[in-house]
Amino acid sequence: MNDVKPPQAAARPVTTSVVFRLGTLGSVVTARYTEALAEIGLKPKHVGLMVALDSGAPPSQLELARTMAVAPSLVVSLADHLEQIGAVDRVRDPADRRRQVLALTGAGRALLAECAALAHRLDEEVTAALGASEREALRRTLGVLGAEAGLPTHD
Amino acid sequence: MNDVKPPQAAARPVTTSVVFRLGTLGSVVTARYTEALAEIGLKPKHVGLMVALDSGAPPSQLELARTMAVAPSLVVSLADHLEQIGAVDRVRDPADRRRQVLALTGAGRALLAECAALAHRLDEEVTAALGASEREALRRTLGVLGAEAGLPTHD
DNA sequence: TATTGTTATACTCTATAACTATA
DNA sequence: TATAGTTATAGAGTATAACAATA
Numbered sequence: 001m002n003d004v005k006p007p008q009a010a011a012r013p014v015t016t017s018v019v020f021r022l023g024t025l026g027s028v029v030t031a032r033y034t035e036a037l038a039e040i041g042l043k044p045k046h047v048g049l050m051v052a053l054d055s056g057a058p059p060s061q062l063e064l065a066r067t068m069a070v071a072p073s074l075v076v077s078l079a080d081h082l083e084q085i086g087a088v089d090r091v092r093d094p095a096d097r098r099r100q101v102l103a104l105t106g107a108g109r110a111l112l113a114e115c116a117a118l119a120h121r122l123d124e125e126v127t128a129a130l131g132a133s134e135r136e137a138l139r140r141t142l143g144v145l146g147a148e149a150g151l152p153t154h155d
Numbered sequence: 156m157n158d159v160k161p162p163q164a165a166a167r168p169v170t171t172s173v174v175f176r177l178g179t180l181g182s183v184v185t186a187r188y189t190e191a192l193a194e195i196g197l198k199p200k201h202v203g204l205m206v207a208l209d210s211g212a213p214p215s216q217l218e219l220a221r222t223m224a225v226a227p228s229l230v231v232s233l234a235d236h237l238e239q240i241g242a243v244d245r246v247r248d249p250a251d252r253r254r255q256v257l258a259l260t261g262a263g264r265a266l267l268a269e270c271a272a273l274a275h276r277l278d279e280e281v282t283a284a285l286g287a288s289e290r291e292a293l294r295r296t297l298g299v300l301g302a303e304a305g306l307p308t309h310d
Numbered sequence: 311t312a313t314t315g316t317t318a319t320a321c322t323c324t325a326t327a328a329c330t331a332t333a
Numbered sequence: 334t335a336t337a338g339t340t341a342t343a344g345a346g347t348a349t350a351a352c353a354a355t356a
Contacts, residue, residue, distance in 0.1 A: 013309045014267065015206060017274035018282055018290070019188050021297035023199065024306045026181015033174050044178065045323090051170060062337055071325050076339060098332045098337040116169035123173045129303045130296065135173070138296050141289055142176035148284045151179045154168045198346090217314060226348050231316060253314040253355045 029126055036118045040111070041085070045070070049078045050087065050112045053104045055152045060099045087111050184281055191273045195266070196240070200225070204233045205242065205267045208259045210307045215254045242266050 014020050034044055048068055053059060057067045061079060065072040079102055082088040087108035093099035104112065127135045146153040169175050189199055203223055208214060212222045216234060220227040234257055237243040242263035248254035259267065282290045301308045 012271055012275055013206075013209075014202060014271035014274045015210075015307050015309045016294065016298070017271065018278045018294050018297065019184050019274040020202075021294065021301050021306075021308070022177070022181045022281075023185040023188060024181075024203075025297055025301050025304065026177045026179075026185065028304050028306065029174050030178040030181065033178060043323095047169060047175075048179075051168075054168075055170075060337075061339095072338070073326085073340080074324060077324095096333070096337085100338065112169065116167055116172065119169045119172035119174040120167055126177075126300065126304075127173055129299055134292075134296055137289075137292060139171065139173050139176065141285065141293050142173065142180060143171070144284055145281065146176050146180050149180065149183050151176075151183065152170050153176070154170045200346090215314080216316095227315070228317080228349085229347060232347095251314085251356070255315065 029122070032126075033119060033122055036122060037115065040114060040118075042111075042115065045074070046078055046082060047112070047115045049075065049082065049102075050104060050108060050115070051152050053088065053102055054109070054112060055154075059102050060093070061102065062099075064102065082108065085111075184277070187281075188274060188277055191277060192270065195269060195273075197266075197270065200229070201233055201237060202267070202270045204230065204237065204257075205259060205263060205270070206307050208243065208257055209264070209267060210309075212307075214257045215248070216257065217254075219257065237263065240266075 030044060037043060037047065045068075049064065052064055052067050057064060061075045062072055065075045068075070079088060079090060079100070082102075083090050085107075086105060089103045089105055090100050091103075093101050123135075127138070130138065143153045143155060185199060192198060192202065200223075204219065207219055207222050212219060216230045217227055220230045223230070234243060234245060234255070237257075238245050240262075241260060244258045244260055245255050246258075248256050278290075282293070285293065295310075298308045298310055
């Protein structure tokens, strides 16, 4: 006699994997954060560049491209925009005039703080279904995995 | 006297938010999963469509587009490919000949199981730094948030 | 006339390649 | 000749708009 089979194709459906759940949730959450950032004229990658600068990454554009794992040409356009709104200074390295050295300005630090506030406000919506200790455990665990993957992670 | 300030721009840096960590980790993990899927000729959205079908979502292409929150034209091309490799059947609804009704074939269920195996294998790499109970807690918490966001989540 | 699916087209994001200037 | 940055071009992914078949 045949066993009764569940509608799922596998004993361990793909939907139960951390990979699937991280990927789908990450994309939903990033879409919402992108929407929030749009109101201050930024994209997630602008935040990524400011985070890299704030974390003390080597500040030449090429080094930043390596840190962020994006093409150097993308750093150019991100830096163009951030410079235009006064969030970063861009000065030629006097020791090697080929290098453009980026630095967050005071306004840039304030803008980054605003991005952080938006993210933490979204956190409350996204994690509303969790208890305080679950939320903290999640933050902490994601921090561990992020650090493992070479992502910038304070704490 | 001045307080000593950390290099970070804010008391709660954006990098500590669940939103930032989920977004960045999700994108890293999805990139790795995309790479793994490429070896069986699939993209993550193909998996998403098969998951929707396997989860009993309404199977017309337009309804699937709504379920997946993508454009109907994208469902066409995903279904084209899955049909071509024999993973889905596509039959006109006799009751309404405008509707194309999709269904996973046996081969499709086997393919989806393969995608699940790839994901769970990647899980082991991605969560290698975690203890077994931390890993389970993470899976469970991501499941809660995913369900909250309307994502397919068995268990 | 409204709806499903399809095809044609366009847009966004990002990369690669070509180029300029400095070394 | 090699490297940092920039600009030009191209590709992937996905959306919107136009269209065909069916209701």
